[in-house]
Amino acid sequence: GESVGLHLPTLSVQEGDNSIINCAYSNSASDYFIWYKQESGKGPQFIIDIRSNMDKRQGQRVTVLLNKTVKHLSLQIAATQPGDSAVYFCAVFSGSARQLTFGSGTQLTVLP
Amino acid sequence: DSGVTQTPKHLITATGQRVTLRCSPRSGDLSVYWYQQSLDQGLQFLIQYYNGEERAKGNILERFSAQQFPDLHSELNLSSLELGDSALYFCASSVDPEPGGTQYFGPGTRLLVL
Numbered sequence: 001g002e003s004v005g006l007h008l009p010t011l012s013v014q015e016g017d018n019s020i021i022n023c024a025y026s027n028s029a030s031d032y033f034i035w036y037k038q039e040s041g042k043g044p045q046f047i048i049d050i051r052s053n054m055d056k057r058q059g060q061r062v063t064v065l066l067n068k069t070v071k072h073l074s075l076q077i078a079a080t081q082p083g084d085s086a087v088y089f090c091a092v093f094s095g096s097a098r099q100l101t102f103g104s105g106t107q108l109t110v111l112p
Numbered sequence: 113d114s115g116v117t118q119t120p121k122h123l124i125t126a127t128g129q130r131v132t133l134r135c136s137p138r139s140g141d142l143s144v145y146w147y148q149q150s151l152d153q154g155l156q157f158l159i160q161y162y163n164g165e166e167r168a169k170g171n172i173l174e175r176f177s178a179q180q181f182p183d184l185h186s187e188l189n190l191s192s193l194e195l196g197d198s199a200l201y202f203c204a205s206s207v208d209p210e211p212g213g214t215q216y217f218g219p220g221t222r223l224l225v226l
Binding site for chain 1: 114116147154157168169210211214216
């Protein structure tokens, strides 16, 4: 089955700096990738997604990069703000296997 | 507020017991997903229903079952509870039939098995 791992369980950045959260997946047939943000005491919240026919997608202050060759996914947050402090999960979906697998999460802490 | 509601917010029960968690999806969403989140396992996808039918299955134990009713609300039944079942249980909903669509999560039910 699919395994999804994040490179760092915790990440601390200075307010205003850019943040990069990385995720690796194992199944080359995975075709849809999602990033979620979970604030303390709340359910996960959708941030941005990308399909396997793309390698980059941008949202408001966030960019997702997909490298299918090395099966790697990253979330970039520009000008990180205190409100960005949360746990970030990547999720990987394989349509052929009908499997949705979440990574273990990276705790992002924004320092003043 | 995602528009997804879950009840109860907290549940404390004993080993061997059975509980039912309830979820109401966002208005118009036909898909309901159930997840388990524990400290050591992260967020685990359990099962998805779409318009009353089971659509996708994840790491759901045989002691667990779910269903989606004609009004689209869903229930997750957990039986023969064990200490290790203590976790946050999230429900999510989406418009799409595919698990890969954008999902909106509820606030969760915190289950404690003593």
